[in-house]
Amino acid sequence: MSLSFVAAPRGGASAHPRSVPRHxxxxxxxxxxxxxxxxxxxxxxxxxxxxxxxxxxxxxxxxxxxxxxxxxxxxxxxxxxxxxxxxxxxxxxxxxxxxxxxxxxxxxxxxxxxxxxxxLPGTGVPDLDDLGRRGAFDAATGDRLAGLVAGRENVLVTGATGAGKTTLLAALLGRVPPHERIVTIEDVAELRIAHPHHVRLEARQANLEGVGAIPLGRLLREALRMRPDRLVVGECRGEEVRELLTALNTGHDGGAGTVHASGLDEVPARLEALGALAGMDDRALARQVVSAIGAVVHIERGADGIRRVTGIARPVLDGDRLGMRVRS
CATH class of the missing domain: 3.30.450.90 (Beta-Lactamase)
Known part of the structure; x- marks a missing residue:
């Protein structure tokens, strides 16, 4: 598949110094x-x-x-x-x-x-048009990505640590119509979106006594009570994948999330591993994913430090297991 996303340097005319604590x-x-x-x-x-x-x-x-x-x-x-x-x-x-x-x-x-x-977070808010003007993708690819948002596809952005999953997801969410309510759930609140109705929820670690933790799964259940038009999980790392798939299978179209994976061909195994943590067998996980996720967008960072989208795929059933089919 011929498709390339190149993340431009953070600097430039629009860049400004990052806010750092005075200590x-x-x-x-x-x-x-x-x-x-x-x-x-x-x-x-x-x-x-x-x-x-x-x-x-x-x-x-x-x-x-x-x-x-x-x-x-x-x-x-x-x-x-x-x-x-x-x-x-x-x-x-x-x-x-x-x-x-x-x-x-x-x-x-x-x-x-x-x-x-x-x-360190970027000093600006990612924008899909800006990424296109910087040569991140051609007009046809930009229309394709924007079409996923406009068509209310549930999108899963995948990639390794530091590949640019959050940047790409934030740029896509910037295309959500302003009258819609976005609720984002993250381990650490990193998503910054150019949108007027964005509710941010952040997980909390346990205190020194080992109490007070609020994990992603709990936040996801709370978010479902907040009437989100778009429900977003910054990264599924464990059993919360069950709640996310359940939510996206019950009318919450246009949602999104990210999952750590080194390549598109590794996404099924990664999701199966997360499903196992949630008590889901491979057959149940595959059917939930195929029903819930409309597109998987994979981004990689090469040895040269450049981030590129290397594929867009659709989850499919391969017998009783989960597979991926490249979207044309």
């Missing part, structure tokens, strides 16, 4: 966190700093911290998100205001030393 612990990383072109920042166990500007990960020469400073940095960054990081809780994940995600792991869990991973 001393952030200062050593501020130039990279505020850069609108940077998508990821990493501090490795050896104290080295790496960043990704959308074209692959590169080391920052001359930047380093010792083991004690790396630990203090990780503890401080996690504290900014309201959580605690210490020997008793050596792994933590938080979201700062503005959507910056910070994950940290202390030794000895991180064998080589403290490891910090920071995911």
């Amino acid at each position: 001393p612990v952030v200062e050593t990383l501020r130039p990279y966190l505020a850069d609108p072109d940077v998508t990821d920042v990493f501090v490795n166990g050896d104290g080295a700093l790496f960043i990704d500007r959308g074209r692959g990960i590169a080391r920052i020469d001359g930047w380093s911290v010792d083991a004690a400073a790396a630990r203090d940095l990780a503890v401080g960054l996690i504290a900014l998100g309201g959580r605690h990081l210490d020997d008793a809780t050596p792994c933590a994940d938080v979201r700062w205001d503005g959507g910056i995600r910070v994950h940290a792991v202390l030794p000895p869990i991180a064998c080589a030393g403290t490891t910090i991973s920071i995911r």
Whole structure:
């Protein structure tokens, strides 16, 4: 299939510095966190700093911290998100205001030393027309993608971590008519949509006592009571796939979600694995998916750092199992 989506760099005339918390612990990383072109920042166990500007990960020469400073940095960054990081809780994940995600792991869990991973949101709102003008796809492909939204197809966007699933999904949702109500459910609220009626729900982790967690499955059930015209799950990672498929099979057309998969041919196995977590056998899962999902759009990030849509498929039954058929 000849189809290409190339994600343009985040910079340019419309880019602006990213909002970063004003706190001393952030200062050593501020130039990279505020850069609108940077998508990821990493501090490795050896104290080295790496960043990704959308074209692959590169080391920052001359930047380093010792083991004690790396630990203090990780503890401080996690504290900014309201959580605690210490020997008793050596792994933590938080979201700062503005959507910056910070994950940290202390030794000895991180064998080589403290490891910090920071995911940075874009500084603009993705727009399907803008992606087309940047050469992301031709007019025919743009019409095709917009047609999925206008036709109220339930769309599943698939790809690996960092492939651009959220960006593409947000651009598609920007085409939803303004009189419709979009309810989005995410582990970490990242979707930013150019739409006047967007309700955002975010899962909550348990507190230090291990209580208070609100998982995606619970949020999905709550969202069904909010009369959504478009129901969106940022990423299905477990048993909530059952609730999503049930919802999309009961009149909630025009919904969407994302699932982690390395290729279109791996999507059936991935969905079967999620279905197993929800107590669904392969036969039941296949029939639910074929009935609920109208199109699967797969996006990949190549070795050169460029993100491309590599296929659009339709779920089909292959005997009693789930299969994929490329949409012409």
